[in-house]
Amino acid sequence: MPLSVLVTNQPPETDENVPEPVKNLFQAYTRVKYGETYFPFRHQAEVFRRVLEDQEIFLVAGTAAGKTLAIAVPLFHKLREGRIHKVLLMYPTIALMEDQRRVMDTLAELMGLQIGQLRGGMSRIELMAALNRPVILATPDEVYWFFRKNVKYGGLLLYGLALVDEFVLDEAHLFNGLMLRNLRHFKQRICLLGERLGKRPRWHILTATPTPELRRLTSGADVRGQSKCGDVEVTFLDPARGYEERQDRLIGAVESALADGAQKVLLVFNSADLAHRVFEGIKGGSRPDLPPDLQWRFGRIRWDKFKAWLGQEGIAMETMEEIERWLKREGPFYLKDLDEGTWVDLSSETLAARVARLLEGQTWGLRRLLHSLNREGEQHLIEAMDRQLRGKGMLPRLLWNEVRPKLNREADVNVVAEALEAHMSLIQTGLERLWAEDSLRVTAPACREITESLQQAGAGPELAEAITRHLRHTVELPEQSGVEHRMSSGKLAERRVALSWLDWLVADPSRQQALVERIHQALAAKELEVEARHIATWGETGVPVVIYTGKMSRAEREGLIDAFSKLPRAVLISTPAVEVGVDFAADVLITEQCDGNSFLQRFGRVGRRPGIQGKVIVLVRNGEAYVRLFQCHQPQMSREEFSAFIADPADGLFPARLYAEGSAFLDATHWMVNAQLGEIGTWLNQAMFGNEVATLGRKLREASLPFTYGLRGTLPEVVLQGGAGGDPFYILCKVSNERLLHSDSPFEMARAEMWYLEFLWKPAPWKAIVVDAKATLEASQALFWWQNGRWHLRVGYGIAADYVKLFSNEPVAKGQPVRVLLKALEEQIRHDLEGFLSKIRPEASKPLPQLLVRIGEALPLFFEPYSRLVLGQGDVHLLRVDADGIAEPVEDQLGNPLVLPDQTWLILYDHTKEAAEERLREASVLDLEEVIYDWNALQVPGSIGPVLLDRVAGACFHVYRRLVEYADR
Numbered sequence: 001m002p003l004s005v006l007v008t009n010q011p012p013e014t015d016e017n018v019p020e021p022v023k024n025l026f027q028a029y030t031r032v033k034y035g036e037t038y039f040p041f042r043h044q045a046e047v048f049r050r051v052l053e054d055q056e057i058f059l060v061a062g063t064a065a066g067k068t069l070a071i072a073v074p075l076f077h078k079l080r081e082g083r084i085h086k087v088l089l090m091y092p093t094i095a096l097m098e099d100q101r102r103v104m105d106t107l108a109e110l111m112g113l114q115i116g117q118l119r120g121g122m123s124r125i126e127l128m129a130a131l132n133r134p135v136i137l138a139t140p141d142e143v144y145w146f147f148r149k150n151v152k153y154g155g156l157l158l159y160g161l162a163l164v165d166e167f168v169l170d171e172a173h174l175f176n177g178l179m180l181r182n183l184r185h186f187k188q189r190i191c192l193l194g195e196r197l198g199k200r201p202r203w204h205i206l207t208a209t210p211t212p213e214l215r216r217l218t219s220g221a222d223v224r225g226q227s228k229c230g231d232v233e234v235t236f237l238d239p240a241r242g243y244e245e246r247q248d249r250l251i252g253a254v255e256s257a258l259a260d261g262a263q264k265v266l267l268v269f270n271s272a273d274l275a276h277r278v279f280e281g282i283k284g285g286s287r288p289d290l291p292p293d294l295q296w297r298f299g300r301i302r303w304d305k306f307k308a309w310l311g312q313e314g315i316a317m318e319t320m321e322e323i324e325r326w327l328k329r330e331g332p333f334y335l336k337d338l339d340e341g342t343w344v345d346l347s348s349e350t351l352a353a354r355v356a357r358l359l360e361g362q363t364w365g366l367r368r369l370l371h372s373l374n375r376e377g378e379q380h381l382i383e384a385m386d387r388q389l390r391g392k393g394m395l396p397r398l399l400w401n402e403v404r405p406k407l408n409r410e411a412d413v414n415v416v417a418e419a420l421e422a423h424m425s426l427i428q429t430g431l432e433r434l435w436a437e438d439s440l441r442v443t444a445p446a447c448r449e450i451t452e453s454l455q456q457a458g459a460g461p462e463l464a465e466a467i468t469r470h471l472r473h474t475v476e477l478p479e480q481s482g483v484e485h486r487m488s489s490g491k492l493a494e495r496r497v498a499l500s501w502l503d504w505l506v507a508d509p510s511r512q513q514a515l516v517e518r519i520h521q522a523l524a525a526k527e528l529e530v531e532a533r534h535i536a537t538w539g540e541t542g543v544p545v546v547i548y549t550g551k552m553s554r555a556e557r558e559g560l561i562d563a564f565s566k567l568p569r570a571v572l573i574s575t576p577a578v579e580v581g582v583d584f585a586a587d588v589l590i591t592e593q594c595d596g597n598s599f600l601q602r603f604g605r606v607g608r609r610p611g612i613q614g615k616v617i618v619l620v621r622n623g624e625a626y627v628r629l630f631q632c633h634q635p636q637m638s639r640e641e642f643s644a645f646i647a648d649p650a651d652g653l654f655p656a657r658l659y660a661e662g663s664a665f666l667d668a669t670h671w672m673v674n675a676q677l678g679e680i681g682t683w684l685n686q687a688m689f690g691n692e693v694a695t696l697g698r699k700l701r702e703a704s705l706p707f708t709y710g711l712r713g714t715l716p717e718v719v720l721q722g723g724a725g726g727d728p729f730y731i732l733c734k735v736s737n738e739r740l741l742h743s744d745s746p747f748e749m750a751r752a753e754m755w756y757l758e759f760l761w762k763p764a765p766w767k768a769i770v771v772d773a774k775a776t777l778e779a780s781q782a783l784f785w786w787q788n789g790r791w792h793l794r795v796g797y798g799i800a801a802d803y804v805k806l807f808s809n810e811p812v813a814k815g816q817p818v819r820v821l822l823k824a825l826e827e828q829i830r831h832d833l834e835g836f837l838s839k840i841r842p843e844a845s846k847p848l849p850q851l852l853v854r855i856g857e858a859l860p861l862f863f864e865p866y867s868r869l870v871l872g873q874g875d876v877h878l879l880r881v882d883a884d885g886i887a888e889p890v891e892d893q894l895g896n897p898l899v900l901p902d903q904t905w906l907i908l909y910d911h912t913k914e915a916a917e918e919r920l921r922e923a924s925v926l927d928l929e930e931v932i933y934d935w936n937a938l939q940v941p942g943s944i945g946p947v948l949l950d951r952v953a954g955a956c957f958h959v960y961r962r963l964v965e966y967a968d969r
Contacts, residue, residue, distance in 0.1 A: 003629060004235045009607070009639040012065070012226040014038070015045035021081075022048050026073050028110050043225030044070040051075060056220030057204040062227040062639075063604030064585075067206040068100050070225070071168050072107055079134045080111045084165035088136040092174040097137055100170065104135060131160030140183060158677065162193035164201055172207040172214050173597055177659025178666055178930050178952045180213055185670045185688065187217065192687050193680075208604070209597050209647060227639070229607035232614040234642075236629055239620050246619060250590055251278060253617045254571060257588045258541055264564075264609070265571045266586035268602050270594055272551040272575045276760050279547040279573050284537035287530075288544035292523040294563050296499050299523075299530035303327055304493035309528060313518060319511050326505055327495045335472040338444030344477060346442055348435035351450070354471060356428055362395050363424045367417055371704075372781060372797045374413040381416055382409055388797055394896050395470070398463040399423070423458070430457025447472055469894050473741055499530065534560055544570045550577040551724045551756060578605065585609050593621040596647025596654040603646075625653055657929045664696055664791060664961065665784075665904060666954030671697030692790060699793040705782055705873060706902040714953045715932065716749040716900055724756045728878065728900065729932070733764040737891045740898060750898050766880040768936040771947040772889065773907055775877035777801035779899070782873040784957070785861045786964050794858045800872040802854050804909055804944070806862050812848050821848075822862055829859050866967040868909040868945075871960045876900040876949065879940060887940050906948040906956040913938055916946045923962040930955035 016023070016039050023040070026048075030038040040048065044066055047057055051074035061067050078084045089104070091097035101117070108115050116133030130136060167190070169175070175183050187203060194201045203218045237253075240246035250267065257265050269275040290298075303324070310320050338344060369388055370381065378384040382404065389397050403423050407416060434453050442449050447468050454464035499519060506512035522528035534556065538545045544567050548560045557577075564572045565584045572578070572586070576594070579601035585608035591599070599618075607614030620626045632653075637645065646653050671689050674681040675697065685694060717725035718732060718740075725731075728749050739753040752759075780800035785792050796802075805818065812818050822829070828836050837856065843849040852859065861867055877899050878890040890898050908916045913935050920926040927933075930952040937947045950956050 002235050002237050003633050004233060006636045007232045007234055007639055007642045009229050009231060011228055012041040015040060015042040018045045018048045022074055022077050025077055029106060032106055041066060043223055046223050047071060048074045050221050056202045056218050057223055058218055058220045059206045059223045060210045061225030062208050064227045064229055064608050065225045068103055068170060071204050075166055076107045076111050079113055086134055086164045087166050088164045089168040090138055091170050094139055096171055097139055158193060161190050162197055166202045168204045170206045172205045173209045178663055178954055181662055181666060188688055189684055192684060230613060232607040232616055234616040237619045238626055239623055250619060253590045258543055262588045263569045264586045265588045266605055267573045268591040269575055270592055272549040275549050275573050275575050282539055284539045286537055288535055288537045290532055292520055295523045295530055297559055298532040298535055299499045300496040300533055301530045303495045303497055306497050316511055319506055319515060322506055333477045335447060335475050340445050343441055343443045345439040348437060348440050351440060352431050352435055355431060359424045362399050363420050366396055366400060366420055369797060370413060370416055382407055394466055398466055402460045402463055426458040538571050546570060546572050549575045587612050587614060589616045592619045593654055595657045596652040599654050600643055600647055629653060658927055660928055660930050660955050660958040663954030663958045665957035667693040668697040668700055672701055696791040703795040715951050716747055718750050718752055719748050720752050720759055721755045729769045732769045732890060733766045734759055734762045738893050740892045742892050749900055767883050768881045770879050770881055770937040770940055771934050772877040772879045773937055773944050773947055780872040780874040783858055784871045786961060787861060794856060800870055802851055803858055805851060826863050866964045869960055869963055870907040870909050873904045876903045876905060881939055904950050904956050906960050908945045911945045923966040925959045925962045931959060
């Protein structure tokens, strides 16, 4: 039975009592933006006055309240007056930053100021230029890209940020858990540096939903604002019985709204895949009736039809040839795409650079393995390298196989490292000599010219073939290459021409202008029929429907919200992508239950159009929420009462997501960021961190362990063609090894040769992607544990695999398993570990003493009640599991393993799912947003227990510490 609530709202009053210069700037903005002169809302005016008085602000207001403008107007005025010199506005996501950039650009133009934006990958010169601008925009991830780059970048950025007078944190409610802890460290670092320079930067917080954690970020004045929204009727639908019914009821709600005359309908799903499936499923047979400007922006047409129209219109043959050449080049195309016998001239410099990067990366990996084995005290490094490289990627094994014969059995670490470097240099130098000309002619399909050059340069036949195969899949063909001739006339006819390409595709300005004008005339007269990208009709209603999700690339999403806003009647199908970073209004919102804060963001899109009462229809997901709603139902609430009813942290109807409270590993990474800054970094660490964090940070630095630096999600993605990326555990269920390519980006596990729409409708051949726990243990680089009030760390390749051997039931001596033998030695190991290890080191050539020596200081962990909680770091290997339970490794199309590199993980060794869930629930760490819980790992034959991975760096440390604390009770 549906339940309805009328949510009332008192629109904000305006306030004219603000200083004239600030009021003039505000009204100049409204004239540019809206074509009319407005006065600020009361809460905006209060923010103006307080910021001009150099107070910090904690502004709480919903959507359509003008929060960004409230803070930006007085800050831009202070910049213009010279009272302050630098402002930094920080946003939780790039999408939100780019949306708010439009506000900043307008104000900057009005005030004659320049804006800088921090982006990962900038050169030092670009970074300096951005930091020297009076207004700087950034996200935390982009800031920390520079801290991890190197000391020069980090020091330069820190100095630049220490000169900032006022910081603004926009949409701060999106910072939660570990992301918020990262932000707190960032703020503390900047404030300390400011004090060192004799200044105190001010921090302003803007949020739709306040939390105690956010409030602790600033002591600023509390300002409460109201949204410019009318009353909204909210109807809650009782839960659906399954996936299909859920989809059908939401679609039915849209159709009912359209039948009732709704003009602007917003349909929001929690899943992008479901949103795209619904969009594709409800498309009508007719094309939407769009105005010419939207047809131009989003329209596309088959080349055979467009070419025929161009011929009828007498358009110059030269113009048609230009368009056709572009269509033949649309790709991108790689060496592997060339037809047999086709040749192409490639830049020798580009090829040499690709080979150099590949060899340097493989050599670096081998050297890292070599030094790790040396730290473990391996007496025979050559044999140890042989053992570790069994089953590893093809390229590192082949490179090692070429270096190994040059070494004697007793070669030390320096000799081996020098041999690796020498062989890499030999090949690179040889290629520089052989590829002295500007280009190299290469013939498909084998590209033997590359293979032969590599062999002449000093690479063996197998290594040369492997490198060539890699280049065939990764070297993009240049313009005017022979690939354009391989396209059949039928395939060319089917290609689509995007009308917007014609703004730049036709070289001659006069021909381009004439063509564009004629197309606009034809569109207005409906003489040219085009299909619109991402815009269709809702069934046979003729109502345009727009799709906008986070799975679409930034370029694909651009302009779609504006299109929805311009259309007099339309439906927008979306996901949480519309919760922040976009500005539009709807009459009817139809959505499924989500967490409270997300729901209020969606709710804020409704009731913003004058004279139209907004409606919201919510499909409740679970019976518990519906029963509570039924018990607490009130026919009418104020907007403030409704917000508390939905999203109160302690008692809200829609529970908030669960987040980690903190992490020693996260804190230690910040310690290491500071430590690389020299003397000033030492001072920062003394001020920011206690002994526990400092000790762990020093151990991590001494071990040279890599650590992730994304401050939100740090799990590498699998990226589809067109830029859409996603969780490897989801994407890889549909993408086979043959369509996977290695990626050079630290944020990507792999690139897939598959477009999103193909992926969307493709059935999943595999039941699950799971962590290969045994291979992951073997690839471990570090083992962490908490004991005696401090963190411990043991490094070495396979150290975690060695540790879990202590729990084996296999007999190792006198018919007894090692765990039984260790129990008899517990007192000695606990109280005199070094003495025990000294006794057995002379016997380290034997298997059991060798194992115990390798485990070393981690041996006492075996006797703790939490000994089977294995916290480690290293590459995470994955398996595909089909419907029959058969597992196979995830690899690229060349047969090289694809891994999640340098991840922190937690294995609940020898736990069933039920036992693990109970243990996690008791410690309040089940279902955390920052953790991936791989229960499917239990489906693999010989499973050793469920595996937890970081979705945000440091999350597994938090889970481990809570489990340890609970076990010690």
